[in-house]
Amino acid sequence: MRGFGELESVIMHRVWDHGGPVTVRELFDKLQQERVIAYTTVMTTMDNLHRKGWLARVKEGKAYRYTPTASREEYSARLMREALDGGGDTQAVLSHFVAQMDGDESELLRDVVRRLTDRQPR
Amino acid sequence: MRLALPLFGYALALAWLAPAPLARLTAPGRDPRLGLAAWLAAMTSVLAAAAAALAFLIRAAVAGWNGLAEVVCRSVAGHACAQTVYQSAAFELILAAVAVVAALAAAVLAWRYGRSVQRARRQTRAHGEVARIVGRALSTGRPGRRTATVVIDGAAPVAYCVWGRPATIVLSSAALEVLDPDQLGAVLAHERAHLAGRHHLLIALIRGLDTAFPGVPLFGRGLDHVTRLSEMCADDVAARRSGRPALAGALLAMATGAVVPAAALGAMSCAVSTRLGRLAEVPRRAGDLRYGVALAALMVALALGPVLVALAASRA
Numbered sequence: 001m002r003g004f005g006e007l008e009s010v011i012m013h014r015v016w017d018h019g020g021p022v023t024v025r026e027l028f029d030k031l032q033q034e035r036v037i038a039y040t041t042v043m044t045t046m047d048n049l050h051r052k053g054w055l056a057r058v059k060e061g062k063a064y065r066y067t068p069t070a071s072r073e074e075y076s077a078r079l080m081r082e083a084l085d086g087g088g089d090t091q092a093v094l095s096h097f098v099a100q101m102d103g104d105e106s107e108l109l110r111d112v113v114r115r116l117t118d119r120q121p122r
Numbered sequence: 123m124r125l126a127l128p129l130f131g132y133a134l135a136l137a138w139l140a141p142a143p144l145a146r147l148t149a150p151g152r153d154p155r156l157g158l159a160a161w162l163a164a165m166t167s168v169l170a171a172a173a174a175a176l177a178f179l180i181r182a183a184v185a186g187w188n189g190l191a192e193v194v195c196r197s198v199a200g201h202a203c204a205q206t207v208y209q210s211a212a213f214e215l216i217l218a219a220v221a222v223v224a225a226l227a228a229a230v231l232a233w234r235y236g237r238s239v240q241r242a243r244r245q246t247r248a249h250g251e252v253a254r255i256v257g258r259a260l261s262t263g264r265p266g267r268r269t270a271t272v273v274i275d276g277a278a279p280v281a282y283c284v285w286g287r288p289a290t291i292v293l294s295s296a297a298l299e300v301l302d303p304d305q306l307g308a309v310l311a312h313e314r315a316h317l318a319g320r321h322h323l324l325i326a327l328i329r330g331l332d333t334a335f336p337g338v339p340l341f342g343r344g345l346d347h348v349t350r351l352s353e354m355c356a357d358d359v360a361a362r363r364s365g366r367p368a369l370a371g372a373l374l375a376m377a378t379g380a381v382v383p384a385a386a387l388g389a390m391s392c393a394v395s396t397r398l399g400r401l402a403e404v405p406r407r408a409g410d411l412r413y414g415v416a417l418a419a420l421m422v423a424l425a426l427g428p429v430l431v432a433l434a435a436s437r438a
Contacts, residue, residue: 009255054255073275075256080276080294082249097281097309098376110378 007045012054016072021058021065126182127197128435129175129428133168136427137340140164145347147417154354156417158324161344161351163421165328168340171428183221191217235334242326250284253292260293269317271310273298279376283313285322300381305372308364312372315359321352 014027028042046066049055057064083096144164148157183190194217195208207213257272269289276294279301284290291313301309316322328348332341361369375382 006259009257009259012255013258072256075252076275079249079253079256079274079292080278080280083280083282083292084278097312098373109374110380112374 007041008049008054011042011045012049012068013072015055015066015068021067023060023063023065025063124193124197125432125435126175126178128431129171129178132427132431133171133175136164136171136424137168137338140168141339141343145343147420148347148351153414153417154351154358156414158348158351158355160417160420160424161348162324163424165331165340165344167424167427171431174428174432231334235330238333239326239330242329246284246322247286250286250290253284253290254288257290257292260298269314279379281309281313281376283316283322285317289317291317296379297376300375300379301372302381304364304368305375305382308360308369308372309376311363312356312360312369315356316352319352319355321356324352325349 010031011027014030015022018027024039024043024046027046028037028039031037031042046055050057050066053069055066056069057066144161148154148160182193191208191214192203195203195213199207253272253274254270257274260271260273268287269291271291271293273293273295277296278294279297279299280292280294281297282292284292291310293309297309298306325345325348328341328345332338332345335341357369371382374380
């Protein structure tokens, strides 16, 4: 459990896995098989995700059908892009484990690793 | 007013002259926490002196405009300043213009500082939220309510932390592929140390100062040094938690994108890294105390600096 906000992640991943447009009822039926959850909680969370721009919806009869506004891959790619070379400010506030290196430095390190691993009997 | 000018002078001198010796003192990364404290002490000293100078200036201006005109004239021209000069319309006009320009400049600086910090905060929060929704939760053995650890699909080995509530540690799937469990532990310990040490906050504040006062070496160079020293602080924590070989292996693996087997590094830690470590450590033992005392004395001097300048000026 990751506490608050965790449900948004769970539901987004379910919507992505679903493939096509999905209703609150369909998602609720699936989620209910694995956890204790109220229908209204699922509805509110999906409404929030719609408000934040993660989900688009069209009315169908009485209910809404929800579709993701972008694929999981698109979001991942955007995050990685932001993390690696994104706008100056984001770059500065994300503290990277290793800073970006120039070609020479990383080639030097690669060489060290190659020699270390070659010496080891596998 | 008599105090304002020397205090401004002190702030300017320190902001331009301190970076070179500070960089030399803290560059070897002997005790990164002490080094970090020394840079922050210098920045605080400069800001305190400048703020005090500004306060004296404003108090003098409020106390009496005529008095201010006289004092400004005297402090610039000394006793050569005659009544006919500082009571002339031209002089008052110039003085008023300077005051208005100074106030405008201060407002612009404050606005730039606020905007820079604000924008960084907004982008960070948004980035963290997207990462928490898109990423798969990584079970790290210590579930924390305040830190989420997530994995994002990505071809480059990347690991970083995003400040927020909750804070988020992000790893790319490629990073998980090249790290063994011990190395992963070292990476997580490193990122957690950043979060626990509030390093992002320090860096955001200094970055804001650098944006507000571009070209001031203490903030510009200070930003680089504080960033580097905070990495070393986090490395020290990670090395204590997970061991040096795991941390070194993690650094190599993340930097090159190649798997670095623990056995390979075992060989290295016996040979190259141990010898390098010994070379680096032997002189350090003897110098540690002296180094600590020297930096502590420097910090006391920086703390007292503005007060001493003000005292000396008020006696003069």
